[in-house]
Amino acid sequence: MTRKPHDSFAKQYLKGLLQPLGAAETSRDVFGEMQQVDVWFAPGSANESTRQALGVLGQMVANPCLLKPFRNQAPSLEICACLSKLFVLQAEEHRRAKREKQKQLEAQLPKLWILVPTASESVLHGFGAEPLPEWAPGIYFLPAHFHAALVVIHQLPVVPETLWLRLLGRDRVQVQAMTELLNLPPNHPLRNPVLEHLTKLQVTLRSRQNLNREQKELAMNLDVVYEQWRQQTLQQGRQEGKQEGRQEALREEIVDLLELRFGALDAELSTVVERLLQLPKRDRSRLLLQLPNLSHEELIAQFRMRDR
Numbered sequence: 317m318t319r320k321p322h323d324s325f326a327k328q329y330l331k332g333l334l335q336p337l338g339a340a341e342t343s344r345d346v347f348g349e350m351q352q353v354d355v356w357f358a359p360g361s362a363n364e365s366t367r368q369a370l371g372v373l374g375q376m377v378a379n380p381c382l383l384k385p386f387r388n389q390a391p392s393l394e395i396c397a398c399l400s401k402l403f404v405l406q407a408e409e410h411r412r413a414k415r416e417k418q419k420q421l422e423a424q425l426p427k428l429w430i431l432v433p434t435a436s437e438s439v440l441h442g443f444g445a446e447p448l449p450e451w452a453p454g455i456y457f458l459p460a461h462f463h464a465a466l467v468v469i470h471q472l473p474v475v476p477e478t479l480w481l482r483l484l485g486r487d488r489v490q491v492q493a494m495t496e497l498l499n500l501p502p503n504h505p506l507r508n509p510v511l512e513h514l515t516k517l518q519v520t521l522r523s524r525q526n527l528n529r530e531q532k533e534l535a536m537n538l539d540v541v542y543e544q545w546r547q548q549t550l551q552q553g554r555q556e557g558k559q560e561g562r563q564e565a566l567r568e569e570i571v572d573l574l575e576l577r578f579g580a581l582d583a584e585l586s587t588v589v590e591r592l593l594q595l596p597k598r599d600r601s602r603l604l605l606q607l608p609n610l611s612h613e614e615l616i617a618q619f620r621m622r623d624r
Contacts, residue, residue: 321524322534323354325517326385326431326484330355332509333480334377336366355383356405356426369506371477372452376429376467380409385431385484387530392439395430399464402428406463428464433486435468452478483510487533494541511541518542567593570604577607584616591619 327342334340338360358380367374377383382405384398406425413419435456439445445456445466454471458464469485472478474492482493494514500507518538521531570592574585581589592600603618610618 320387321517321520321531322387323385324520325513326387327354328516329483329510329513330383330385332513333370333373333506337370337374337377354385357381357383370480371475372455372472373480375451376427379424379427381427381429383429383431386433387486388432389434389436390430390432390439392442395439395443395466398428398430399462402426402464425463428462429467430464431467431469431481431484433469433484433489434471435466440466454478480506480510483514486530490534491537491540494537498541498544514538515542563593573604573607577610578612585612588615588619 331340331342334355334357337357339358341356342354357377359377367378370377382398382402386394390398409426440456443466444459447453447455448457451457453473454468456466456468458466467481469481470489472482474482476496479493479496482489483497484490485493497507497510502508515538518535518541521527521535521538524531527535567589570589571581574581574589578585592603595603607615
C-alpha cells in the first residue's frame with residue numbers, strides 16, 4: 317500500500333482527466349540518474365470541447381508537459397529536483413528529434429507544471445516566478461527558458477474553469493471544490509469518474525491506521541462528500557424508479573385501450589405501443605382520443621406519415 321495515498325490519488329486523478337486528450341503516463345522513468353516524473357502528458361487529437369471542459373487544466377496541457385502535484389507547500393529544493401527531471405526529459409526529447417531528423421523548436425519543448433496548495437513570496441521571488449496577464453491569477457511562470465510554472469492552487473479564482481485544479485488543493489479550498497463537483501449535473505461526463513477517484517482515496521485512508529492530523533482531516537472531509545454523493549445517488553435512484561413506474565403504468569394503459577379497440581395486438585400494433593410512448597404528451601392524448609374512429613390500417617398510417 318502506498319505510503320502517500322493523496323499522491324497516488326493525484327496521479328490517477330490527473331491521468332483519468334487527461335487520457336481523453338492524449339497519452340497520459342504516471343511515474344515515467346527519466347534517465348541520467350534513475351528518476352520518475354509523476355505525470356507525463358502528450359496531447360493527441362482530442363475534440364476541442366473536451367479540452368475546454370477541463371478549463372485552465374485543459375489550457376495547461378495543450379502541449380507536452382510534466383505535472384507534479386504537491387500536497388503541501390513545496391520547499392525550494394523540491395522544486396529544483398522537479399526542474400532537474402524536466403531538463404533530463406527535455407534532453408531526451410532533443411536527442412529523439414535529432415535521431416528522427418526532426419527540427420525541434422524551443423516552444424515545443426515539454427513544460428513543467430508544479431501544482432502546490434500555497435507558495436511563499438520568498439519561493440516565488442527566488443525562482444523569478446511571475447504571473448502573466450493571459451493566465452488565471454495564481455499561476456506564476458519561471459523565466460522563459462525554464463519552461464516551467466508554479467500553480468498556487470489556493471490563489472486560483474473560484475470559478476468553474478479552475479475546479480479540476482482546486483480539487484487538488486487542501487482544507488477549505490478542496491472542500492469547496494468537492495461541493496462544486498457534487499453540484500454538477502448528474503450527467504456531467506467528469507462528475508462520477510472523479511467522485512470514484514475520491515471514494516477510492518477515502519477507502520484507502522479509512523483502511524489505514526496511525527493517520528497523521530492532516531490525513532485524518534482529509535478522511536473526514538471525504539466522508540462528508542461520500543455521504544452527500546450516496547444520498548444524491550439514492551434520491552436519483554428513487555426518482556428514476558418512480559419514472560420507470562409511471563412509464564410502465566402508461567404502457568399498460570395504452571395496451572388496454574388498443575386491445576379494447578382491436579383485440580389481441582399483432583406485431584404492428586405492438587410497435588405502435590412503443591411509438592405512442594415516445595410521442596409528446598399532447599400528441600399522444602390527441603391520437604388516443606381519435607382511437608375509436610380509427611381502423612387498424614388508419615392507425616398504422618398515422619405513424620407512417622410521421623416517418624416521412
